[in-house]
Amino acid sequence: MTSPTPGTPRPLSLLDFVDVPSGMTAQQAIARSERTVQAADRLGYARYWISEHHSFAGLASSSPEILIAHLASLTSGIRVGAAGIMLPNHSPLKVAEWFKTLEMLHPGRIDLGLGRAPGTDQLTAFALRRSREALTADDFPQQAAELIAFLSDGWPDDHPFKAVRATPVVDTSPELLMLGSSGWGSSFAAVNGMTTVFAHHMSPGLAVEALRAYRRDFRPGPLGDTPRVIISVLALATEDPDVAADFRAGWALQMQRIRSGATTRPSTDEIRAFRLSPEFAAVEPSLEGRVYAGPPAEVAAGLIALADEAGADEVTLVAPTPDLDAKLRSLELLATEFGLTPRG
Numbered sequence: 001m002t003s004p005t006p007g008t009p010r011p012l013s014l015l016d017f018v019d020v021p022s023g024m025t026a027q028q029a030i031a032r033s034e035r036t037v038q039a040a041d042r043l044g045y046a047r048y049w050i051s052e053h054h055s056f057a058g059l060a061s062s063s064p065e066i067l068i069a070h071l072a073s074l075t076s077g078i079r080v081g082a083a084g085i086m087l088p089n090h091s092p093l094k095v096a097e098w099f100k101t102l103e104m105l106h107p108g109r110i111d112l113g114l115g116r117a118p119g120t121d122q123l124t125a126f127a128l129r130r131s132r133e134a135l136t137a138d139d140f141p142q143q144a145a146e147l148i149a150f151l152s153d154g155w156p157d158d159h160p161f162k163a164v165r166a167t168p169v170v171d172t173s174p175e176l177l178m179l180g181s182s183g184w185g186s187s188f189a190a191v192n193g194m195t196t197v198f199a200h201h202m203s204p205g206l207a208v209e210a211l212r213a214y215r216r217d218f219r220p221g222p223l224g225d226t227p228r229v230i231i232s233v234l235a236l237a238t239e240d241p242d243v244a245a246d247f248r249a250g251w252a253l254q255m256q257r258i259r260s261g262a263t264t265r266p267s268t269d270e271i272r273a274f275r276l277s278p279e280f281a282a283v284e285p286s287l288e289g290r291v292y293a294g295p296p297a298e299v300a301a302g303l304i305a306l307a308d309e310a311g312a313d314e315v316t317l318v319a320p321t322p323d324l325d326a327k328l329r330s331l332e333l334l335a336t337e338f339g340l341t342p343r344g
Helices: 026-043 064-073 090-105 123-128 132-136 139-150 182-192 204-217 240-260 270-276 277-285 294-310 324-337
Strands: 014-017 046-051 079-086 108-113 176-181 193-201 230-239 291-294 314-318
Touching: 014 026, 014 324, 026 270, 046 064, 046 108, 064 079, 064 090, 079 176, 090 139, 090 176, 090 291, 090 324, 108 139, 123 291, 139 270, 176 182, 182 294, 193 204, 204 230, 204 270, 204 294, 230 240, 230 270, 230 294, 240 270, 240 277, 240 324, 270 277, 291 294, 294 314, 294 324
Parallel strands: 014 046, 014 314, 046 079, 079 108, 108 176, 176 193, 193 230, 230 291, 230 314
Antiparallel strands: none
16 A cells, blocks of 8 residues: 655646636537547546536536547547546436446446535535435435446345346446545545545645545455545646746636636636736735646646655646647646657
8 A cells, every 4th residue: 555656757637627718608618628638638648537517607517428428439548537426416327327338438448436515506406406305415325335336236135226237238347436625535435445536626735634544544345455546736837927827817716706606717818807906916825835837847846746745646637727728738748747658
């Protein structure tokens, strides 16, 4: 149960919210994701994940299972999946059917990251779950156990669902991972032998302690016999200081909008106006250690140092920005810094 060798580059992956910046359509946002996943595949990135969010006009990721099928069809080597599927919103049987179908279409390339948050507000969660009992239930462990049994056909003989089969029948299974932005998700992963994915981009102050506890408490099981840690981090490599400053300001503005209840993503012009405001000046210091943006070597060094501290085996980049050219350039720069092997 050892951590990766300090100072060494890790595999890189990418998390996509499928942002729809102001002035853009959802179709244009999907086209941006198509270009991004193809670039990531070509450059040698390990995974490309889609998030699940609902009732949010600035995101086009309400149905990650559909987007996964589409994006995987445009690529050849990169793993494509969800980070994650918010399991309380769905029937475990239906999730198993979605991901068995995806695995049938793209064997050996599908990831299923699980989350227990709703990915939305309470009213929308109620609309998704259709009952007050489902909205207030705290039965994630039971749901996860059912999902694992449906994926593996591993029911106890006396279980009432033993006669129910999640189809299609496939020879391979999606990789199952547990997401979290607190200690709960990594603790659940540890006791169930799962890979843990920690959202440093959401809770940077909790990441290191939670991930160290995961390695300490890990128990081998049917889902894995060794601990594996993935950490998701806000990062953009660029030679242009203005692009780096826009990225930092853009994340701060997005968080300000979410706190105010707004569901739109800012445009480049809105980000640049905010960047010059007293509000951004007040919050900019809080981005230190949370947002990695700047020269490629500096960003890479910061990500490796964080991965060392957290004992992370893999780093997932989070780069929400309306500047697609900057995002694609960052993928190239960091692929070089981390020594990724191109495909094709």
